[in-house]
Amino acid sequence: MESTRTSLRIHKRCAEAKDIVVLELRNHNQQALAPFTAGSHLEVYLKKGLIRHYSLLNSPTETDRYVIAIHLSGESKGGSSFIHENFAVGDQLEVSLPRNNFILGEHQxxxxxxxxxxxxxxxxxxxxxxxxxxxxxxxxxxxxxxxxxxxxxxxxxxxxxxxxxxxxxxxxxxxxxxxxxxxxxxxxxxxxxxxxxxxxxxxxxxxxxxxxxxxxxxxxxxxxVDSDVIGDQQPFTVKLKNMDQEIEVLADQTILEALENAGYELPFSCRAGICRTCETKVCAGTPDHLDMILSDEERAANQSMLICVSRSKSPVLELEI
Ligand code: FES
The missing domain is CATH 3.40.50.80 (Nucleotide-binding domain of ferredoxin-NADP reductase (FNR) module)
Structure with missing residues (x-):
């Protein structure tokens, strides 16, 4: 299976306005990068399963670099502050291939x-x-x-x-x-x-x-995420009904991340609660719906949830996995 992750070199780093740093990422061997369309973003993989999304701001015609800008959140506990403090020119950054949830249509x-x-x-x-x-x-x-x-x-x-x-x-x-x-x-x-x-x-x-x-x-x-709303949440346990296994979801993790860390490969696309790819049936417990796509009726029914962003209101949540 083709890898959806790649390691890129920070080729340039510069300050852009107050609390904004711009990183230019390139392949270390100058090889062409995967193409992207206007509105795309990269997932940036940081320490301990922490993932942040950053939009590509350069021209979609460029194939030799990705450029992202990171705003330092005043309340950051590990995302933007980690990047601002730790990454320098020459460092390798682990990122996803470009994804687009903000597709620019053809209009007048x-x-x-x-x-x-x-x-x-x-x-x-x-x-x-x-x-x-x-x-x-x-x-x-x-x-x-x-x-x-x-x-x-x-x-x-x-x-x-x-x-x-x-x-x-x-x-x-x-x-x-x-x-x-x-x-x-x-x-x-x-x-x-x-x-x-x-x-x-x-x-x-x-x-x-x-x-x-x-x-x-x-x-x-x-x-x-940049305000670390997730970080302020409580840990909880996910019970996998079909696997007879219980997995702890830490305060700074999503359910999807916790399951991936435990070795499960589950379907996902946006990892942002807007595409339904990761929708999972809830067998017991009360989800805390943090997505942007379920209807009010679906939220009230609590029959399924989007595990890339949503969490649990109950200490244990049983899922159809
Ligand atoms: S991966 Fe898109 S909603 Fe979860």
Missing amino acids: EYIFIAGGIGITPILSMIDWCNIHQKKWKLFYTVRNKQRAGFYEYLSETYNENTHFHFNDEHQLQHLDLDAILENTSSTAHIYCCGPNSLMQNLKEKSAAMSDRVHFEWFSAAQVA
Whole structure:
């Protein structure tokens, strides 16, 4: 079976705005990398089964490098802080092949809405739009200019297409999503990546045109992960009904990771609670649904769960595995 992991060399590391570091990854032998599409991300494998997702921000036409940006979370207990503190040029980084949960469709016109580090997948999308001569506009909101990654690049290269919104210059007022939606043409599609609050807000406001609004939901999970929400959780036990085995899920692990560490190979794709590939039947116990895809009815029924993100409310959870 083809490996879905690869080890890449950190070829360059540079600071990009406050608390953002950019890493350029290449094959140590300069071999071409697996191709990727705009909006793709890499899973980065850190210590003790810790996995983080980072969007590829460079042009999808490049085959010799992957570029990612890592925002240092103030509450990080091992993800972004580990990368900021430990990785230097020349180090090897274990990563997945590129995956895409934020596919850029072919439309007449694009509106991009980015919040903070959510700018990263949008950068590769902008590049795609330029190559394909598509009309686009970017709304980029950040707390203040010092924290705006790629501000110089965007303001120097795309000043006409880019609207910056720095909260501290607007009496801490948020980006006016109503105004953006009002001025969005009926042929435009909106692509949004940023903090959960921004995406939820846009989702509610744009409900009437939901088929034209696309979100990078893994970033919501990433915000939670980078804040180590998972790390604040309690450990619990998973009972595998068909295997007659019990496995401990540590506070900083997902069920999927714990089972993989125990030698099980289970189906997964997004590892972010948005694709259902890892959906598993619950036989006993109460899941804590943390995915972005089950309906309210499915959550209430507690008959299945997405083990790549969801946890347990009961000390023991029995699964149909
Ligand atoms: S792997 Fe996609 S929802 Fe779990």
